[in-house]
Amino acid sequence: xxxxxxxxxxxxxxxxxxxxxxxxxxxxxxxxxxxxxxxxxxxxxxxxxxxxxxxxxxxxxxxxxxxxxxxxxxxxxxxxxxxxxxxxxxxxxxxxxxxxxxxxxxxxxxxxxxxxxxxxxxxxxxxxxxxxxxxxxxxxxxxxxxxxxxxxxxxxxxxxxxxxxxxxxxxxxxxxxxxxxxxxxxxxxxxxxxxxxxxxxxxxxxxxxxxxxxxxxxxxxxxxxxxxxxxxxxxxxxxxxxxxxxxxxxxxxxxxxxxxxxxxxxxxxxxxxxxxxxxxxxxxxxxxxxxxxxxxxxxxxxxxxxxxxxxxxxxxxxxxxxxxxxxxxxxxxxxxxxxxxxxxxxxxxxxxxxxxxxxxxxxxxxxxxxxxxxxxxxxxxxxxxxxxxxxxxxxxxxxxxxxxxxxxxxxxxxxxxxxxxxxxxxxxxxxxxxxxxxxxxxxxxxxxxxxxxxx
Amino acid sequence: xxxxxxxxxxxxxxxxxxxxxxxxxxxxxxxxxxxxxxxxxxxxxxxxxxxxxxxxxxxxxxxxxxxxxxxxxxxxxxxxxxxxxxxxxxxxxxxxxxxxxxxxxxxxxxxxxxxxxxxxxxxxxxxxxxxxxxxxxxxxxxxxxxxxxxxxxxxxxxxxxxxxxxxxxxxxxxxxxxxxxxxxxxxxxxxxxxxxxxxxxxxxxxxxxxxxxxxxxxxxxxxxxxxxxxxxxxxxxxxxxxxxxxxxxxxxxxxxxxxxxxxxxxxxxxxxxxxxxxxxxxxxxxxxxxxxxxxxxxxxxxxxxxxxxxxxxxxxxxxxxxxxxxxxxxxxxxxxxxxxxxxxxxxxxxxxxxxxxxxxxxxxxxxxxxxxxxxxxxxxxxxxxxxxxxxxxxxxxxxxxxxxxxxxxxxxxxxxxxxxxxxxxxxxxxxxxxxxxxxxxxxxxxxxxxxxxxx
Numbered sequence: 001x002x003x004x005x006x007x008x009x010x011x012x013x014x015x016x017x018x019x020x021x022x023x024x025x026x027x028x029x030x031x032x033x034x035x036x037x038x039x040x041x042x043x044x045x046x047x048x049x050x051x052x053x054x055x056x057x058x059x060x061x062x063x064x065x066x067x068x069x070x071x072x073x074x075x076x077x078x079x080x081x082x083x084x085x086x087x088x089x090x091x092x093x094x095x096x097x098x099x100x101x102x103x104x105x106x107x108x109x110x111x112x113x114x115x116x117x118x119x120x121x122x123x124x125x126x127x128x129x130x131x132x133x134x135x136x137x138x139x140x141x142x143x144x145x146x147x148x149x150x151x152x153x154x155x156x157x158x159x160x161x162x163x164x165x166x167x168x169x170x171x172x173x174x175x176x177x178x179x180x181x182x183x184x185x186x187x188x189x190x191x192x193x194x195x196x197x198x199x200x201x202x203x204x205x206x207x208x209x210x211x212x213x214x215x216x217x218x219x220x221x222x223x224x225x226x227x228x229x230x231x232x233x234x235x236x237x238x239x240x241x242x243x244x245x246x247x248x249x250x251x252x253x254x255x256x257x258x259x260x261x262x263x264x265x266x267x268x269x270x271x272x273x274x275x276x277x278x279x280x281x282x283x284x285x286x287x288x289x290x291x292x293x294x295x296x297x298x299x300x301x302x303x304x305x306x307x308x309x310x311x312x313x314x315x316x317x318x319x320x321x322x323x324x325x326x327x328x329x330x331x332x333x334x335x336x337x338x339x340x341x342x343x344x345x346x347x348x349x350x351x352x353x354x355x356x357x358x359x360x361x362x363x364x365x366x367x368x369x370x371x372x373x374x375x376x377x378x379x380x381x382x383x384x385x386x387x388x389x390x391x392x393x394x395x396x397x398x399x400x401x402x403x404x405x406x407x408x409x410x411x412x413x414x415x416x417x418x419x420x421x422x423x424x425x426x427x428x429x430x431x432x433x434x435x436x437x438x439x440x441x442x443x444x445x446x447x448x449x450x451x452x453x454x455x
Numbered sequence: 456x457x458x459x460x461x462x463x464x465x466x467x468x469x470x471x472x473x474x475x476x477x478x479x480x481x482x483x484x485x486x487x488x489x490x491x492x493x494x495x496x497x498x499x500x501x502x503x504x505x506x507x508x509x510x511x512x513x514x515x516x517x518x519x520x521x522x523x524x525x526x527x528x529x530x531x532x533x534x535x536x537x538x539x540x541x542x543x544x545x546x547x548x549x550x551x552x553x554x555x556x557x558x559x560x561x562x563x564x565x566x567x568x569x570x571x572x573x574x575x576x577x578x579x580x581x582x583x584x585x586x587x588x589x590x591x592x593x594x595x596x597x598x599x600x601x602x603x604x605x606x607x608x609x610x611x612x613x614x615x616x617x618x619x620x621x622x623x624x625x626x627x628x629x630x631x632x633x634x635x636x637x638x639x640x641x642x643x644x645x646x647x648x649x650x651x652x653x654x655x656x657x658x659x660x661x662x663x664x665x666x667x668x669x670x671x672x673x674x675x676x677x678x679x680x681x682x683x684x685x686x687x688x689x690x691x692x693x694x695x696x697x698x699x700x701x702x703x704x705x706x707x708x709x710x711x712x713x714x715x716x717x718x719x720x721x722x723x724x725x726x727x728x729x730x731x732x733x734x735x736x737x738x739x740x741x742x743x744x745x746x747x748x749x750x751x752x753x754x755x756x757x758x759x760x761x762x763x764x765x766x767x768x769x770x771x772x773x774x775x776x777x778x779x780x781x782x783x784x785x786x787x788x789x790x791x792x793x794x795x796x797x798x799x800x801x802x803x804x805x806x807x808x809x810x811x812x813x814x815x816x817x818x819x820x821x822x823x824x825x826x827x828x829x830x831x832x833x834x835x836x837x838x839x840x841x842x843x844x845x846x847x848x849x850x851x852x853x854x855x856x857x858x859x860x861x862x863x864x865x866x867x868x869x870x871x872x873x874x875x876x877x878x879x880x881x882x883x884x885x886x887x888x889x890x891x892x893x894x895x896x897x898x899x900x901x902x903x904x905x906x907x908x909x910x
Contacts, residue, residue, distance in 0.1 A: 028658045030678055156643055166640050167622050185621050188611055203483045223485055224699035244679035254709050255793055262789035270799040276814035283786050284819055290782050294775040302771035309767055316757035319894055323749040327887045331738050334717035338710055344725040359731035364739055431886050432782045439774055
């Protein structure tokens with residue numbers, strides 16, 4: 001059953017108040033799919049559908065809903081209902097929800113939570129956005145080194161139901177300092193009488209609360225982790241991050257990089273939910289900045305106006321030179337930016353990258369110049385019969401093209417690397433920025449060569 | 456200890472043949488970090504370092520090495536050593552390695568494997584690249600519905616050590632058909648006497664062997680999975696995919712999208728390991744194609760040569776108009792391409808997207824036009840004293856700019872959506888492609904307005 005079909009079936013069953021049939025369909029769906037279905041429903045139907053769901057599925061669906069729909073639902077809840085939902089949620093999800101809600105709703109959530117949850121939520125809310133602390137949860141299983149495997153299983157059975165993951169357990173000493181990690185796999189493959197202290201891995205990968213969440217996500221990818229403990233500056237265990245949240249961070253950061261590469265200030269809201277004015281505000285500063293830069297390119301043309309007046313055919317090649325230069329430069333810059341983001345290229349590789357791009361540029365430049373030389377003489381001169389397009393004009397354009405491609409590739413690979421060395425974000429040094437610089441270079445080269453060869 | 460320090464320490468210990476000290480350092484490192492260290496070593500030292508490592512760590516490090524170093528090591532192995540390494544590897548890793556090796560090495564690997572492994576490897580090698588089958592492993596834990604929880608734990612204890620994940624177990628009937636899934640968490644939270652059939656989830660998310668691996672990776676992200684079963688077309692369980700492989704696919708696919716957006720044919724090798732000629736071959740077809748398209752833009756200028764000769768100042772605004780149009784268009788196209796990739800925008804949203812971009816374009820167009828109008832009159836006319844820049848010229852340029860921005864945003868959002876509807880890859884409709892189209896539009900608009908207002 002496709003999503004559209006599911007939605008129309010659900011709507012029909014709702015209209016006809018066939019709630020038990022609706023329940024049967026919903027129960028077999030994944031929470032995220034029910035949430036997407038809810039987003040298509042008329043607002044007043046939402047609480048009805050929500051109350052049809054079994055408690056646990058309802059809470060899981062609640063997490064996946066849009067902030068607006070969550071707010072709508074919370075306002076329709078009695079305090080008792082709100083408390084039931086909150087009890088089913090993981091703390092990190094509750095914190096995510098709180099961050100999107102207006103103050104009045106936040107107050108209600110905090111008032112309805114148990115005192116321990118309230119304390120934990122307030123603690124989590126303190127960590128800066130983008131820090132490891134902001135995406136961690138405090139619901140993990142902690143063991144002691146002196147426990148046996150059997151005791152560890154007892155503890156997991158007793159407390160596991162509320163924990164976000166039970167598969168990695170953390171071993172702490174009496175001061176809550178992280179001393180080791182043990183997986184349920186290791187517990188299962190050892191004797192019940194074995195002590196945790198002797199089977200745990202005491203060489204633990206962990207993150208600091210203030211560590212950037214992007215670097216945390218990279219650790220998950222690099223070390224194939226399912227969970228990562230988070231410690232404070234005295235190495236006390238304060239929370240864990242699970243792989244699903246790390247995947248979300250990776251996706252978010254990539255979107256940000258792509259947006260920056262297209263000269264857009266990153267936004268964390270989906271496109272269709274963002275108002276036109278907000279989108280405008282994220283795009284216009286860059287457009288203005290790049291437009292002002294482009295007027296300098298115009299100035300170069302302006303100062304060669306008299307040369308162009310003598311040989312107007314030169315103007316016709318300007319778009320091709322600018323576009324090809326821009327495209328060559330952005331190929332290099334985007335490759336290097338992505339390589340830096342994936343850790344495949346490091347600032348120390350500066351010279352290797354430049355040397356490689358020089359060779360690529362030489363190959364590209366010669367090929368493009370040869371193609372252009374042939375095309376100009378064959379098409380423009382012979383077929384179109386444009387007599388002003390002399391062999392010398394074709395040579396001027398081709399030579400300019402080759403030099404432009406070389407310059408574009410060098411600028412394109414060097415600027416992101418330089419940005420990285422200076423601890424700026426390399427993603428900003430992508431196509432639009434490179435294009436503007438390369439445009440100016442290509443025109444200067446063009447007019448310099450034309451002046452000495454043709455005029 | 457930083458990577459550079461670790462490498463120089465390791466080299467020093469190697470030189471002085473202090474192998475036991477070296478071992479102490481290496482033992483506490485993660486396999487991927489040891490692999491990176493090995494890549495910095497002189498080739499002849501590699502087998503020495505490798506033999507220092509404990510067997511399991513050695514195998515884990517082997518998986519993380521470059522194909523070239525793996526080949527080097529395999530060639531230095533005796534058949535017995537090779538067999539030991541292969542026994543420690545997961546089957547999907549062995550298959551990945553085989554795919555990179557020359558035929559002679561492949562033959563040795565297959566000859567050294569056990570008959571069962573050889574059969575499984577040959578089976579896995581049959582699946583097309585980019586299919587779910589190509590990234591799955593056949594090492595999973597399967598249970599029967601009639602088993603009790605206690606029996607399930609016995610089975611996990613007996614066979615778990617060789618399985619890539621034990622946390623999700625798959626329940627099959629006598630014909631190997633997938634009937635349910637049960638997690639170790641559920642096993643731990645239920646009584647030992649409970650039957651698997653009564654606690655398993657029989658509503659199983661799964662992938663087909665031929666399913667595209669990108670769509671598989673999206674399922675991991677969407678449903679927060681740790682593992683996903685893969686079934687053949689008779690619903691028989693043939694393998695599983697784990698979350699670490701799904702993360703790799705997500706990263707790979709994003710890199711491909713970014714490369715396509717920058718008009719580069721995607722490559723699956725890291726930049727620094729790719730030869731200059733290969734990089735050239737991935738870039739030049741697009742540069743040539745876009746260069747040829749750009750000559751049409753040149754043709755437009757050519758056909759207005761006489762108009763430009765009358766009012767040469769018009770030429771100076773061409774780069775600004777082309778660049779701003781290109782940037783406006785790529786902002787829209789990149790936003791829509793990423794939205795489509797993340798599933799935030801669907802082809803059915805066509806009209807919503809167009810309507811939103813029209814409003815954004817109106818805001819951007821008016822702002823940019825006003826800024827340009829003011830700038831031309833203030834800077835070009837008053838400060839620079841260029842008398843040929845009349846109010847009418849400023850108006851012509853500003854009006855062209857506003858129309859160009861509108862056209863650029865519409866082309867930018869509509870082409871990726873149209874590509875998606877026609878089942879082409881939207882990522883190709885990014886900046887370079889949009890820029891070429893928008894260049895032509897902006898010049899046509901410019902000369903049409905200039906002809907009617909100024910000449």
